[in-house]
Amino acid sequence: MTRPARFLVRVGAMASKEVMHIRRDPRTLYMALAMPVVMLLIFGFGVSFDMDHIPLVVLDGDRSAASRALVRAVSAGREFDIAADSDEPTALRMIRRGQALVALAIPAGYQRELAAGRDGEVQLIVDGADGVVANQILAKIDGLVRAESLRRIDVAAEPPLQVKVFTLFNPEARSALFMVPGLAVYLLAIAAVLLTALTVSGEWERGSMEQLFASPVGRLEIVLGKLLPYLGLGMLQLLLVVAVGAVIFDVPIRGSATLLFLAGFLFLIGMLGQGLFISVVARNQLVATQAGALSSLLPSLLLSGMLVPIENMPRILQVLSSVVPARYFVHAMRGIMLKGSGLSILWGDLVALAIFALAIIALATARFRRRLA
Amino acid sequence: MSELSIEAVHLSRRFGSFLAVDDVSFSAARGEIFGYLGANGAGKSTTIRMLCGLLAPTAGQARVAGFDVKSAPESVKASIGYMSQKFSLYLDLPVRANIEFFGGAYGLSGPDFAARADEVLRLCDLEQERNAITGSLPGGIRQRLALGCAILHRPAVLFLDEPTAGVDPVSRRHFWRFIRRLAHEGTTIFVTTHYLDEAEYCGRIGLMVDGRLVALDTPGALKKRYVPDRVLAVRGRNLDEAAGSLRGRPGIIAVEPFGAGLHLQVASTEWNADLVAAALTSAGAQAVEVEPGVPTLEDVFLAVVARPREAHAP
Numbered sequence: 001m002t003r004p005a006r007f008l009v010r011v012g013a014m015a016s017k018e019v020m021h022i023r024r025d026p027r028t029l030y031m032a033l034a035m036p037v038v039m040l041l042i043f044g045f046g047v048s049f050d051m052d053h054i055p056l057v058v059l060d061g062d063r064s065a066a067s068r069a070l071v072r073a074v075s076a077g078r079e080f081d082i083a084a085d086s087d088e089p090t091a092l093r094m095i096r097r098g099q100a101l102v103a104l105a106i107p108a109g110y111q112r113e114l115a116a117g118r119d120g121e122v123q124l125i126v127d128g129a130d131g132v133v134a135n136q137i138l139a140k141i142d143g144l145v146r147a148e149s150l151r152r153i154d155v156a157a158e159p160p161l162q163v164k165v166f167t168l169f170n171p172e173a174r175s176a177l178f179m180v181p182g183l184a185v186y187l188l189a190i191a192a193v194l195l196t197a198l199t200v201s202g203e204w205e206r207g208s209m210e211q212l213f214a215s216p217v218g219r220l221e222i223v224l225g226k227l228l229p230y231l232g233l234g235m236l237q238l239l240l241v242v243a244v245g246a247v248i249f250d251v252p253i254r255g256s257a258t259l260l261f262l263a264g265f266l267f268l269i270g271m272l273g274q275g276l277f278i279s280v281v282a283r284n285q286l287v288a289t290q291a292g293a294l295s296s297l298l299p300s301l302l303l304s305g306m307l308v309p310i311e312n313m314p315r316i317l318q319v320l321s322s323v324v325p326a327r328y329f330v331h332a333m334r335g336i337m338l339k340g341s342g343l344s345i346l347w348g349d350l351v352a353l354a355i356f357a358l359a360i361i362a363l364a365t366a367r368f369r370r371r372l373a
Numbered sequence: 374m375s376e377l378s379i380e381a382v383h384l385s386r387r388f389g390s391f392l393a394v395d396d397v398s399f400s401a402a403r404g405e406i407f408g409y410l411g412a413n414g415a416g417k418s419t420t421i422r423m424l425c426g427l428l429a430p431t432a433g434q435a436r437v438a439g440f441d442v443k444s445a446p447e448s449v450k451a452s453i454g455y456m457s458q459k460f461s462l463y464l465d466l467p468v469r470a471n472i473e474f475f476g477g478a479y480g481l482s483g484p485d486f487a488a489r490a491d492e493v494l495r496l497c498d499l500e501q502e503r504n505a506i507t508g509s510l511p512g513g514i515r516q517r518l519a520l521g522c523a524i525l526h527r528p529a530v531l532f533l534d535e536p537t538a539g540v541d542p543v544s545r546r547h548f549w550r551f552i553r554r555l556a557h558e559g560t561t562i563f564v565t566t567h568y569l570d571e572a573e574y575c576g577r578i579g580l581m582v583d584g585r586l587v588a589l590d591t592p593g594a595l596k597k598r599y600v601p602d603r604v605l606a607v608r609g610r611n612l613d614e615a616a617g618s619l620r621g622r623p624g625i626i627a628v629e630p631f632g633a634g635l636h637l638q639v640a641s642t643e644w645n646a647d648l649v650a651a652a653l654t655s656a657g658a659q660a661v662e663v664e665p666g667v668p669t670l671e672d673v674f675l676a677v678v679a680r681p682r683e684a685h686a687p
Contacts (some may be wrong), residue, residue, distance in 0.1 A: 009482045014478075021463070
């Protein structure tokens with residue numbers, strides 16, 4: 001038999017053995033296929049940055065027609081609900097207890113000042129414990145108060161300047177559209193790294209790695225035989241996650257699905273390679289699981305741009321994020337799914353993903369000594 | 374041309390400051406069963422791993438099946454079978470899948486391999502269990518499977534590292550019968566064990582003490598050299614106290630408890646069965662029966678280990 005034929009036989013033997021392991025281990029299948037879908041559903045439904053019905057305390061010191069008009073303007077929509085109409089100590093207590101997030105204080109003489117043609121000043125007390133929430137409240141109130149002041153100037157008149165906002169790609173500002181592509185990346189990263197980290201370190205623990213080393217199976221054959229089945233499983237997982245996003249969360253794929261799966265393919269090789277590298281170094285399942293979870297979970301959650309925009313990070317973290325493959329895949333996923341970006345925009349991401357994949361596989365293979373010491 | 378399957382010359386392996394294998398030289402001919410004996414940590418597994426190309430020697434060299442373990446470990450690996458202490462099977466897979474995987478690992482495929490897999494299943498008496506999950510089978514059957522996986526590619530040399538650890542006596546007997554047949558057909562067997570009764574099956578035995586090969590010969594020759602004296606088996610009552618009175622007397626070489634009785638090594642010029650019986654009876658033992666005993670490898674092992682280290686120098 002020729003050398004290439006033997007190579008294929010060995011890779012095939014490794015891969016089909018791995019497929020048998022996977023089919024016989026419900027935990028692997030759960031981790032690869034069920035867990036990402038369950039997590040996607042939980043996060044997709046549970047995590048929303050869109051705020052409605054924010055509890056508001058009114059401190060009306062004026063009790064006039066004008067103050068009542070302002071309160072009505074603020075509370076008419078679905079954004080704010082009046083939790084109480086009270087005094088300042090009560091308002092502070094409610095905010096401290098979380099029963100209200102914001103208080104609107106209208107001073108006595110508000111109507112008189114307005115009638116005299118001077119500025120009417122109102123005070124806003126916001127719970128700043130959560131910066132994201134506080135910013136949203138400020139933005140919403142600001143809009144409502146602005147509308148009210150325009151109305152007061154002249155009910156009929158059109159303001160001289162009008163800004164009309166068209167939000168591209170996600171006009172309703174739905175969290176799901178923003179979250180699902182990022183989440184998909186995050187879930188794929190964890191599952192891929194953990195799966196390979198477990199399978200290779202399992203061979204060390206079982207002693208079967210020594211048995212393999214005593215046979216003519218080469219390290220590239222072991223690496224390929226281990227990676228290929230999980231690459232297949234990972235692609236299935238990607239398909240499942242994208243399908244759940246499309247069907248349940250209405251996340252579109254405006255760009256090319258082929259491009260999306262190509263990016264996913266490169267990303268998965270990188271993540272599987274990372275798991276392989278960890279288990280080659282760690283040689284035991286416990287350490288490999290910890291290192292695998294930590295090295296995939298934190299960077300793809302925090303440094304990928306999934307939650308925190310990379311532009312807002314300190315310089316050092318920005319640099320660090322440039323070696324996190326999730327960053328490029330999040331960018332590519334959002335580009336393809338929401339903006340319909342094509343290769344001309346995303347080629348950089350694909351190149352970065354390919355470089356990481358090649359580098360980590362080469363590193364894992366190089367570190368993979370076939371001698372025991 | 375001499376048909377040497379294994380040739381180790383001044384082989385050493387150091388782990389940090391610990392010398393696991395210290396200047397070991399030996400050879401094994403084709404079809405020989407070479408036993409490698411020693412306590413745990415004496416360097417048996419380290420030697421096997423060097424011979425299998427798994428561990429690079431710190432010094433010295435070795436040729437296995439005609440290939441140098443340092444410069445051609447891949448050729449060595451292709452011509453040997455290796456069965457490690459833990460059997461290293463995939464317990465979640467069926468018996469047949471293990472066979473198929475290890476066949477593939479050695480590059481075997483196609484109808485020839487399918488026929489060979491069936492043959493090995495038959496040889497190892499695994500046809501009933503071919504579809505059983507390996508983890509559900511007892512140790513003896515797993516051992517046969519591990520052996521089957523190691524001989525699929527008809528290796529010239531078979532390395533067995535503690536192959537019978539944790540296996541019941543009947544299975545051990547079957548196992549050795551099979552090993553002898555393989556050797557008879559021309560496979561060279563290199564086996565480590567610490568069951569001394571098993572070592573009797575070996576053509577030649579090497580004894581390892583603290584990383585050094587201190588004795589190497591056939592079981593018969595080893596017994597003659599290290600237990601040259603008469604061995605007597607003693608049974609009776611109150612032997613323990615009476616045995617104390619024998620120790621230290623001229624011509625008494627060793628007094629060891631053996632089962633419910635005693636094993637004595639005595640100089641044949643000074644002692645015989647009757648004299649020993651009389652001495653023990655006068656020391657308080659009752660119903661003393663003394664019979665000539667056969668020296669075992671255990672006697673050899675104890676004699677070798679008991680000698681001071683300097684005496685081991687060649």
